[in-house]
């Protein structure tokens with residue numbers, strides 16, 4: 779199955795304000811959303827875009843000890859690339875496809891930070907990359 783557009787690169791950060799300043803100063807990135815909490819995912823999240831929306835970073839810091847970002851930062855205290863997110867037109871068809879390939883889907887399909895359904899595929903089944911699949915936003 780051919781995946782669509784790379785929607786964002788997820789970056790785990792230990793300090794959200796410092797990370798925003800870093801990407802603004804070192805890459806000229808602009809904040810497209812102020813940080814907002816997604817308690818159901820255990821994260822504080824914001825999006826930064828490079829020139830003309832050429833690339834989007836999703837900055838993620840943990841809301842609590844149970845957050846998936848907490849264990850990532852325990853292994854990578856300075857933070858780092860956490861996941862890559864690809865778009866698909868039909869999230870259920872994509873889920874079925876990955877399951878048919880025998881790849882481990884992590885948890886239920888749920889609503890992600892762009893307001894569309896997402897799921898994750900285990901990094902060990904994706905060449906070491908935690909892979910997020912999201913349904914393309916309808917207003918594209």
Ligand SMILES: CC[C@H](C(=O)O)C(=O)SCCNC(=O)CCNC(=O)[C@H](O)C(C)(C)COP(=O)(O)OP(=O)(O)OC[C@H]1O[C@@H](n2cnc3c(N)ncnc32)[C@H](O)[C@@H]1OP(=O)(O)O
Nearest residue numbers: 788816819846849850860884890891892898901906907908
């Ligand atoms: C707000 C939604 C937003 C959006 O875009 O809509 C998001 O993107 S939210 C992002 C945060 N949520 C998630 O990441 C959910 C999916 N993640 C998970 O289920 C876990 O984090 C998991 C299973 C990927 C890792 O769990 P854990 O931290 O407990 O580590 P393990 O000991 O189970 O790890 C097993 C193995 O995988 C390696 N690993 C862990 N995390 C990553 C990663 N991000 N990238 C690559 N590899 C990763 C880990 O090192 C272990 O490898 P090993 O060789 O066995 O040491």
Ligand SMILES: [Co+2]
Nearest residue numbers: 788836863910
């Ligand atoms: Co993401």
